[in-house]
Amino acid sequence: MIAGSEWRAFSKAPAVLMKYRDIEEVWTAVDRYISDLLVPSDEALDAALHSSAEAGMPAIAVSPSQGKFLMFLAQTLGARKILEIGTLGGYSAIWLARGLADGGRLITLEADAKHAKVARSNIARAGLAHVVDVRLGRALDTLPQLESDEPFDLIFIDADKPSYPEYLEWAIRLSRGGSLIVADNVVRNGAVIDKASSDPNVQGVRRFNDLLAAETRVTATAMQTVGSKGYDGFAIARRL
Ligand code: SAH
Ligand code: DHB
Ligand code: MG
Numbered sequence: 001m002i003a004g005s006e007w008r009a010f011s012k013a014p015a016v017l018m019k020y021r022d023i024e025e026v027w028t029a030v031d032r033y034i035s036d037l038l039v040p041s042d043e044a045l046d047a048a049l050h051s052s053a054e055a056g057m058p059a060i061a062v063s064p065s066q067g068k069f070l071m072f073l074a075q076t077l078g079a080r081k082i083l084e085i086g087t088l089g090g091y092s093a094i095w096l097a098r099g100l101a102d103g104g105r106l107i108t109l110e111a112d113a114k115h116a117k118v119a120r121s122n123i124a125r126a127g128l129a130h131v132v133d134v135r136l137g138r139a140l141d142t143l144p145q146l147e148s149d150e151p152f153d154l155i156f157i158d159a160d161k162p163s164y165p166e167y168l169e170w171a172i173r174l175s176r177g178g179s180l181i182v183a184d185n186v187v188r189n190g191a192v193i194d195k196a197s198s199d200p201n202v203q204g205v206r207r208f209n210d211l212l213a214a215e216t217r218v219t220a221t222a223m224q225t226v227g228s229k230g231y232d233g234f235a236i237a238r239r240l
Helices: 004-010 020-038 043-054 064-077 091-098 113-125 139-146 161-173 188-193 200-214
Strands: 081-085 105-110 132-136 152-157 175-184 218-227 230-239
Touching: 020 064, 020 218, 020 230, 043 091, 043 113, 064 091, 064 152, 064 175, 064 218, 081 091, 081 139, 091 105, 091 113, 091 132, 091 152, 105 113, 105 139, 113 132, 132 139, 139 161, 152 161, 161 175, 161 200, 188 200, 188 230, 200 218, 200 230
Parallel strands: 081 105, 081 152, 105 132, 152 175
Antiparallel strands: 175 230, 218 230
16 A cells, blocks of 8 residues: 655656556555545445445455446436446445436346345345346346347346357347446456457457447447456446
8 A cells, every 4th residue: 555655755756667566555555545535435334334244255346436427427327227237245236226217226136046045135224125127147148038128228148258249249239229248357368469369258358349349329428437346447328
């Protein structure tokens, strides 16, 4: 962790000369500065992270600043229906559900029974059980059941990366003109530009990005992100 005085000396080094590890420390410290200042936590969000850690789940929820960003997207869209693919402990679901318009609903899909159980309890603690539906099952099995719920105003894709190409097809099918489709983890520490990567997660994300580019029903961009989640990015597509 880099303190203010250390940073003054540290920052004189050109970024290219910094060790990657050091740069990550700066991103994390600045992310903490931003979230301490602008994204105060609360009991429900803290408890969602703590209970997930206690249950032995990976610490891969979106960061606080990213969670608030997702809430803003929902609010700005006036979202009444949100779909999330990949619930984990419900941290991003709580942020998204807080952005729902009155009477709105969030459906979130999760393959792991333990994750779904922890998420349901976290969502209930956040007072959102009546607006959030955690559906247990592999997303490719549960997505076809959503055709009567469409169209979703906002879709957040954040489950297994090799299935991202198929999730994009479903997201388009389940959305309407003006809907936003957001996908997490599309930069993968920069590995996304490695065509020859043997990592199926990288190949899944690359295929997803290629499909986004070729898809005439959406227009898309992607934003690199750094911070407490390392170096990654969000793809954001608008349904035409
Ligand atoms: N959106 C969460 C993080 C999700 S992590 C947050 O930011 O708080 C990815 C989740 O996707 C994990 O819980 C994992 O169990 C789930 N997952 C993996 N493969 C899946 C699949 N085929 N269908 C549904 N969920 C899946
Ligand atoms: C991983 C998955 C995520 O959704 C994430 O945000 C970070 C990491 C992973 O599977 O490693
Ligand atoms: Mg993610």
